[in-house]
């Protein structure tokens with residue numbers, strides 16, 4: 001199972017950008033990987049700090065542990081598609 005953790009902590013979401021990234025990721029992944037989300041191979045969760053605080057909101061993929069600061073939609077889709085083997 002692949003889990004995308006989206007940080008909505010005090011730094012990442014200081015200007016609402018963490019929650020904006022969460023909403024964008026939910027929409028993009030819902031379009032691209034509906035079956036993986038439906039059958040639980042892909043999950044999206046939030047965290048209050050991923051200890052990678054930067055100027056951009058941070059996400060982390062599990063189990064790989066790869067972290068991305070302010071990833072664009074293409075990066076998210078590519079990385080998660082690769083992790084799912086799709």
Ligand code: FES
Nearest residue numbers: 007009012049050
């Ligand atoms: S507040 Fe998001 S990584 Fe620390």
